[in-house]
Amino acid sequence: MVDLYPSDDEARELFAQYGVTVYDSAGLEEAFVLLFATDVLGDTYRPGSAEMRKLMDSRRRQTLGRLLLDAKDALGLPTDVVRDLSAALEDRNWLIHTFHRETLPDIVNAERRARLVTRLQKMQVRFAQLSDLLMDRVRSGLREKGASPEAIDRETQALLEAIHLAGEGG
Helix, strand or coil: CCCCCCCCHHHHHHHHHHHHHHHHHHHHHHHHHHHHHHHHCHHHCCCCCHHHHHHHHHHHCCCHHHHHHHHHHHCCCCHHHHHHHHHHHHHHHHHHHCHHHHHHHHHCCHHHHHHHHHHHHHHHHHHHHHHHHHHHHHHHHHHHCCCCHHHHHHHHHHHHHHHHHHHCCC
């Protein structure tokens, strides 16, 4: 039997970076869901409400591409942000649908693995920066609704709790 997965530290670094990058891409999707929840519901937005959960559940069933298309129309995102989100979508799709097939020969070569790690790190940074940007819009929307900094902190915590509850099916 041929071992396609080297056990050295560099190989572990590659797989760890892949996992963190995929995790941050999911964080970007969740930031979209939260932005829709706070923006689309407008003044009727209430963390943990049945209406919010229904909207978030509906959005979670959509792909990142669908979320991006809807966001262009519904959320009025600036052109440069849409461009960056489109690039992130391409990265995310490559990670999920193509990474394994295209990188199998690179995994067994230390130099090529190092290049893959660098590529994944760049993607991870893009996902994290865009998630932060969308979450800043969430907080800005809450401020526009008259929320104080303390209330925004409470709302953010409530959103995180709602995400956790939704993940448990509750």
